[in-house]
Amino acid sequence: MPHRTPLIERYRAHLPVTPQTPRLSLGEGDTPLVRAPALERETGIAEVWLKVEGANPTGSFKDRGMVVAIAKAMEEGAQAVLCASTGNTAASAAAYAARAGLRCAVVLPAGHVALGKLSQAIAFGARVVAVRGSFDDALALSRELATSGEATLVNSVNPYRIEGQKTAAFEICETLGDAPEWLCIPVGNAGNITAYWKGFTEARDAKMAKRRPQMHGFQAAGAAPIVNGEVVADPQTIATAIRIGNPASWNGAVRARDESGGSITAVTDDEILDAYQFLARCEGVFCEPASAAAVAGLRKLARVGTKPRQVVCVLTGNGMKDPDRAIALAPKIAEVDAQLDAVRDAIRVP
Numbered sequence: 294m295p296h297r298t299p300l301i302e303r304y305r306a307h308l309p310v311t312p313q314t315p316r317l318s319l320g321e322g323d324t325p326l327v328r329a330p331a332l333e334r335e336t337g338i339a340e341v342w343l344k345v346e347g348a349n350p351t352g353s354f355k356d357r358g359m360v361v362a363i364a365k366a367m368e369e370g371a372q373a374v375l376c377a378s379t380g381n382t383a384a385s386a387a388a389y390a391a392r393a394g395l396r397c398a399v400v401l402p403a404g405h406v407a408l409g410k411l412s413q414a415i416a417f418g419a420r421v422v423a424v425r426g427s428f429d430d431a432l433a434l435s436r437e438l439a440t441s442g443e444a445t446l447v448n449s450v451n452p453y454r455i456e457g458q459k460t461a462a463f464e465i466c467e468t469l470g471d472a473p474e475w476l477c478i479p480v481g482n483a484g485n486i487t488a489y490w491k492g493f494t495e496a497r498d499a500k501m502a503k504r505r506p507q508m509h510g511f512q513a514a515g516a517a518p519i520v521n522g523e524v525v526a527d528p529q530t531i532a533t534a535i536r537i538g539n540p541a542s543w544n545g546a547v548r549a550r551d552e553s554g555g556s557i558t559a560v561t562d563d564e565i566l567d568a569y570q571f572l573a574r575c576e577g578v579f580c581e582p583a584s585a586a587a588v589a590g591l592r593k594l595a596r597v598g599t600k601p602r603q604v605v606c607v608l609t610g611n612g613m614k615d616p617d618r619a620i621a622l623a624p625k626i627a628e629v630d631a632q633l634d635a636v637r638d639a640i641r642v643p
């Protein structure tokens with residue numbers, strides 16, 4: 294048995310796979326669900342769990358959907374794939390395309406892609422172009438290019454992406470024995486919250502779970518179109534993965550919120566960065582800023598209103614994706630002579 298059963302294999306009964314679908318895999322899925330004792334103490338919630346999606350092969354949940362989208366593109370005879378991306382979709386598409394022997398092109402918003410993600414897309418051999426504009430501009434252009442048939446679009450408007458991503462909900466139900474009371478999740482283009490809701494609904498129907506969770510989504514305050522109820526023309530946030538002003542799966546997010554009795558609210562960049570540092574320093578879990586929006590939101594909801602007994606926060610991407618952010622928050626590193634006293638002085642707690 295391989296270390297990890299390929300996602301496509303493990304959940305084949307729930308996925309649009311046929312005997313002709315290639316068994317593509319880089320070891321995606323089956324990510325850790327980790328307790329968060331410091332968050333439990335702080336919020337007074339009995340059980341807080343972190344779904345650590347940064348443990349996927351390219352460091353984000355995007356791999357779950359991408360493996361299905363690329364496998365289906367192969368099955369359908371595609372030669373090339375294309376996506377717009379804030380970074381993680383590009384990294385994932387580039388990796389699975391490399392594995393599958395397909396050409397890959399990625400369209401990025403210039404100046405707003407974290408360094409780790411950019412380095413991945415380049416290393417995996419994708420054709421990279423940065424447009425002077427937002428992610429929303431990049432997606433509109435990519436959709437137009439894809440309609441001419443030159444390449445298969447692998448953004449989350451591709452339904453195979455949502456299908457693959459819903460498997461995270463199955464895993465949570467398997468591990469906990471039921472769906473949690475709440476799911477907290479960052480919302481950007483809104484594909485993931487849509488996918489989780491589909492997954493939890495199918496899990497209940499398949500008797501993997503008795504209930505469905507309340508879905509609580511969080512947008513960055515400067516990029517909160519669903520919260521405000523209108524498109525944001527110039528979205529701004531340090532959480533680049535959710536710097537999106539016109540989500541493609543807007544309706545899916547609203548449905549998840551309303552059918553589950555949940556919420557979609559905004560968190561500020563300061564709240565996001567505070568949660569980002571708390572997770573790293575108090576839980577030992579390093580996620581990227583966008584992921585910390587889920588925890589920033591949980592902390593906010595826990596301060597008002599009724600508390601649930603059990604929550605899962607989805608940590609969508611790995612902290613190493615965005616090394617510049619961690620370094621920018623830290624004090625300058627002391628550089629000293631290679632002498633015992635100098636080092637001792639430098640590391641002494643004040």
Ligand SMILES: *Cc1c(COP(=O)(O)O)cnc(C)c1O
Pocket residue numbers: 353354355381382449479480481482483484485486534535581583584609610611
């Ligand atoms: C893509 C992404 C998101 C947002 O997910 P959507 O499906 O676009 O809502 C959040 N966090 C990270 C790390 C991502 O890569």
